[in-house]
Amino acid sequence: MVFPQHRISPEAYLRSELLADxxxxxxxxxxxxxxxxxxxxNLIAGNIACxxxxxxxxxxxxTLISDMKLRVADDFFYPDVMVVCNEDNVDPYYKIAPTIIIEVLSKTTRKFDQTAKRLRCQNIPSLQEYVLIEQDKGEIQLFSRAHNWQSFxxxxxxRISFASLGISIAVxxxxxxxxxEDVLSFLQQKQQEALQSAS
Incomplete structure (x- = not known):
């Protein structure tokens, strides 16, 4: 299945995507x-989803993973992880009302995920938190609606706190x-501290 290069309607996209490899x-x-x-x-997305x-x-x-589409107006994305808390059964192949969207950044998607995609997603009325996770270093950025989309x-x-869910997860x-490198350095430091406390 080859997609056309010209603009297509959401309906044509959804039909084509069902047949696409x-x-x-x-x-x-x-x-x-x-x-x-x-x-x-893959590991980061799987870890936080679990x-x-x-x-x-x-x-x-x-909790939904990257095979589930998100519809934002007439755009369709595949977030790495979404949490949907409201009834959202408009269509079996996409969601429209996530509470949290989580993206794992990569070199090819970083700019879009941090800017245009984030700004489009922030217009979703149900969305409370938008999260960007670095894969090449140990850093997570969380944008919060409750704080006027300020980032933390x-x-x-x-521990990263998801206020909209009332839960937290250890980074x-x-x-x-x-x-x-950040993970390796962190684990080495923990090991050294454990050895010092044991001696």
Missing amino acids: IKHQLIDGKPHRMPDVSSNH ELKQQLKGTPCR YYYLGD EDIYERVDN
């Missing part, structure tokens, strides 16, 4: 192939088994 996002009417992801990217799913068990909130930074050793758990 490779996922595409629809931005300003034009389909864009989803980029490949690294193992670090933590969220575990802590939200028994609540109305559902979290690092290894911190260390989000980066579990991720291979980057």
